[in-house]
Amino acid sequence: MVSIHGISQTPGMRTPALPLLGVLLAGCVQTPPRHRPLVEPEPERPAPIAIPEWQSIGSSVEGRPIRYRRIGRGYRQVLWIGGIHGDEIEGMVATSELPTAFLRQPGLPNRVTLHQVEDMNPDGRAAQRRTNLRGVDLNRDFPASNRTSGSGLTQPESRVIHELIQAIEPDLVVVAHSWRDRYFINYDGPARPLARLFARKSGFPVVPSESIAATPGSLGSWCGWDRHVPTLTLEWRRGTLPAQAWEQTREAILAVIRGNEEPAGKRP
Numbered sequence: 001m002v003s004i005h006g007i008s009q010t011p012g013m014r015t016p017a018l019p020l021l022g023v024l025l026a027g028c029v030q031t032p033p034r035h036r037p038l039v040e041p042e043p044e045r046p047a048p049i050a051i052p053e054w055q056s057i058g059s060s061v062e063g064r065p066i067r068y069r070r071i072g073r074g075y076r077q078v079l080w081i082g083g084i085h086g087d088e089i090e091g092m093v094a095t096s097e098l099p100t101a102f103l104r105q106p107g108l109p110n111r112v113t114l115h116q117v118e119d120m121n122p123d124g125r126a127a128q129r130r131t132n133l134r135g136v137d138l139n140r141d142f143p144a145s146n147r148t149s150g151s152g153l154t155q156p157e158s159r160v161i162h163e164l165i166q167a168i169e170p171d172l173v174v175v176a177h178s179w180r181d182r183y184f185i186n187y188d189g190p191a192r193p194l195a196r197l198f199a200r201k202s203g204f205p206v207v208p209s210e211s212i213a214a215t216p217g218s219l220g221s222w223c224g225w226d227r228h229v230p231t232l233t234l235e236w237r238r239g240t241l242p243a244q245a246w247e248q249t250r251e252a253i254l255a256v257i258r259g260n261e262e263p264a265g266k267r268p
Contacts, residue, residue: 049099049100049103049104051069051071051099051100051103052069052070052071052099053069054067054068054069054118055067055068055069056068057117057160057164058156058157058159058160059156060121060122060123060132060133060156060157061123061132061133061134061155061156061157062123062126062133064122064123064126065122066117066118066119066120066122066157066160066161067117067118067119068115068116068117068118068164069099069115069116070113070114070115070116071099071102071103071109071113071114071116072102072103072108072109072110072111072112072113072114073109073110073113074108074109074110074111074112074113075111075113076111076112076113076171076172076259077112077113077115077168077169077170077171077172078112078113078114078115078170078171078172078173078174078257078259079115079116079117079164079165079168079170079172079173079174080095080098080114080115080116080117080174080176080257081117081120081161081173081174081175081176081219082094082095082116082117082118082119082120082176083095083119083120083121083125083176083177084120084121084138084139084175084177084219085121085124085130085131085137085138085139085177086121086123086124086125086126086127086128086129086130086131086132087124087128087129087130088130088176088177088178088238089125089178089242090176090178090236090237090238090239090240090242090245091176091177091178091234091236091242091245092242093242093243093245093246094176094242094245094246094249094250094253095116095118095119095176097246097250098114098116098253099114099116101250101254102114102254102257105254105258108254108257108258111258112257112258112259114257115164115168115170117161117164120138120157120158120160120161121138121157123157124138132155132157134155136154136155138155138157138158139215139217139218139219140215140216140217140218141153141154141155141158141217142158142162142217142218142219142221142222142223143162143217143222144216144217144218144221144222144225144226145221145222145225145226146214146216146217146221146225147216147217148216148217152217152222161219165223165227165229170229171229171230171259172191172194172229172230172231172232172256172257172259173219173223173224173229173230173231173232174231174232174234174253174256174257175219175220175231175232175233175234176234176236177233177234177235177236178235178236178237178238178239178240179235179236179237179238180238181237181238182235182237183204183235183236183237183240184204184205184206184207184235185198185199185202185204185205185206185207185232185233185234185235185252186207186208186209186212186220186232186233186234186235187206187208187209187220187224187230187231187232187233188209188218188220188221188223188224188225188231188233189220189223189224189225189227189228189229189230189231190224190228190230191224191230191231191232192206192208193260194230194232194256194259195208195232197252197255197256198232198234198249198252198253198255198256199252200252201249201251201252201255202248202249202251202252204234204235204249204252207235209221209224219231220233232256234249234253236248236249
């Protein structure tokens with residue numbers, strides 16, 4: 001038997017030095033702190049934006065809802081119509097993304113009330129055709145003074161939009177369309193300055209209505225020329241991907257929605 005610092009050990013046996021030393025020194029030796037790896041702080045994420053839900057303001061021939069929502073609380077009233085012809089789908093993403101972009105513009109929701117119609121022709125959109133279920137081109141069904149026959153408003157879809165425009169009295173109407181092999185911004189009524197602003201922001205050329213084929217009974221003819229409401233028809237090139245169409249014109253759309261500063265006292 002051999003004594004090591006007062007601890008007996010039989011010859012030939014291995015001394016449990018490390019475990020024993022650990023027990024004896026427990027609490028007497030402090031382990032140096034471990035350095036935690038630096039973690040990059042997560043970037044701030046934009047606060048979630050509450051977008052109003054769609055509500056139905058009428059029905060198509062086949063009973064599909066014509067959906068509408070209102071965003072903002074400003075004195076300037078702007079109406080966005082996401083489509084009239086069912087086979088022109090280029091404005092789909094612009095219609096869905098516009099509320100978020102609008103609400104993120106500093107001061108814009110306090111200056112402008114944005115009225116959105118998702119699609120004026122849901123039956124045509126479902127069937128991927130220009131007209132409504134009855135074969136009527138809704139952009140020839142308004143009571144414009146340039147009609148060659150009838151009084152217009154023969155279809156429930158056009159009556160819904162007619163009543164909406166009379167109710168909100170917009171300062172600007174913007175309508176999403178597309179054109180085969182061309183892209184441009186078209187205007188009716190006193191909208192030339194806004195069309196030129198759109199052109200500067202997007203690169204789309206300005207094309208006044210009088211320079212293209214006549215459109216008797218169109219929304220632009222009735223709203224722009226008869227009611228003197230600035231009306232912009234946004235013609236993307238047919239076949240442009242909807243997301244690409246939005247990116248091409250996002251800044252221009254927001255610019256015309258904001259418009260020019262109104263003279264003091266125009267509206268309370």
